[in-house]
Amino acid sequence: MPARTDHEARRRDVSAAVWKVVAAEGFGGLTLRAVAAALGGSTGMVTHYFPSKQALIKHALELAEERTRTSIPESGDLRTALIAVLPIAAGTTEISRVWVSSWDPALAEPELGALEKARYRRWRTKLEKLVVVAQEAGELPAGDPADLAASLAAFTHGLVVQTLFDPRAFPRKRLLNLLDTHLAYLRPAR
């Protein structure tokens, strides 16, 4: 069935162009015209797959979700889970940049905002389980694991944002050091 294969191949091309645009220009730059230009095609070809700006935005968020899933290890301890979010490799920097950019449309549109809220809740729940393991190992203080998870999520995302704007001030080595020092401060005295 060559027609179907063509369709899928073309959809993949359009999808790659969507990612290319959003990773370079953010959501403010994600227009049908920009995607068509990145594709070397017509806006008609883009609208065939993504009929509106809203559809483009949702597709870009799906791509970010997919890339996040493959970049973040399923298993591992708390430190590994937090490191996976830091922009210390080209791939994770690009994904972080897209997520941070997505906060503009997500704060403006209730449907996208609800998705981001749910995504944050899933992440905190995942971290909370790792916090409990770390508490049992005596690596984190006693205290509400949900609060510790929210605080560690905050610390990590806050570093992500500062790094995106000032990568020279936050090279890989400093980021890892900031995280490890932070975890060391949290470690209960024996």
Add this chain to the structure above:
Amino acid sequence: MPARTDHEARRRDVSAAVWKVVAAEGFGGLTLRAVAAALGGSTGMVTHYFPSKQALIKHALELAEERTRTSIPESGDLRTALIAVLPIAAGTTEISRVWVSSWDPALAEPELGALEKARYRRWRTKLEKLVVVAQEAGELPAGDPADLAASLAAFTHGLVVQTLFDPRAFPRKRLLNLLDTHLAYLRPAR
């Protein structure tokens, strides 16, 4: 000189409409048309003061800067400086929302990105001085004050983002408790 007064009054009206739009719709929604609609005027009236989308964006950032300055106390200790950034009052929530939204255009446009980088550096420098005071008072561990300032900025901004998407999960009381618990964890054992 009534003409001049009219001009200034009208510019203030346009400026208020810019803030209204960006606080509700973010930077993705900040268009000449949206500002004209908020103003109940024509796009011609808006372009008279802000000739381009770029000019609108820069003006919205100036307004955010101005509002941030008046909402953040000039003096006070580290805890006061961090609380001032948390979205626990209607005014600071609106300002936070605009800053977080602005990261989309700021990551896409080098000129805006440079402004945000400089703003972050100024904030970290301010926090660093307060960190040194807190270290001298035995409230924070010894260690690089610039690193502690970056970590505290990260923690606070990360909480801001989570709160904007999930205000019910982060009411004022919980935010203050998260901050105080965090500062208590950092306090060296005696």
